[in-house]
Amino acid sequence: MATRKQVAKGGARKVNAAAQGFVDSVARSVADKVKEDLPTREEFRELKKAVRELQRKLRSGSGSGTRKAGRPRSNRKCEVAGCNLSHVAQGFCSRHYQARRREEMAAAASKPARKKARKR
Numbered sequence: 001m002a003t004r005k006q007v008a009k010g011g012a013r014k015v016n017a018a019a020q021g022f023v024d025s026v027a028r029s030v031a032d033k034v035k036e037d038l039p040t041r042e043e044f045r046e047l048k049k050a051v052r053e054l055q056r057k058l059r060s061g062s063g064s065g066t067r068k069a070g071r072p073r074s075n076r077k078c079e080v081a082g083c084n085l086s087h088v089a090q091g092f093c094s095r096h097y098q099a100r101r102r103e104e105m106a107a108a109a110s111k112p113a114r115k116k117a118r119k120r
């Protein structure tokens with residue numbers, strides 16, 4: 001009666017043992033790989049040197065202002081007559097572009113208000 005269960009248990013044990021063996025072999029090979037890939041002291045020293053050099057480069061680059069940051073600017077000038085400021089967007093300098101934008105936004109904001117007034 002109990003033979004079936006015993007067989008099943010024995011089979012499971014065998015599978016477990018096989019799985020354990022597989023896990024062990026994988027763990028061993030992974031450990032070997034890790035050992036192989038671990039950098040030596042000499043390599044560590046070189047890495048440290050490289051990192052320090054990179055940090056120095058980054059610091060000098062951002063500190064002295066030699067590198068341009070943000071949106072690249074062209075040599076264009078503002079299209080508004082008499083304005084000599086550099087171009088920013090849509091042919092205008094920042095001042096005139098913002099002024100135009102403000103006008104457009106005001107116009108866009110006043111449109112729905114007019115519609116509401118018509119409805120009443």
Ligand SMILES: [Zn+2]
Nearest residue numbers: 078083093096
């Ligand atoms: Zn302008």
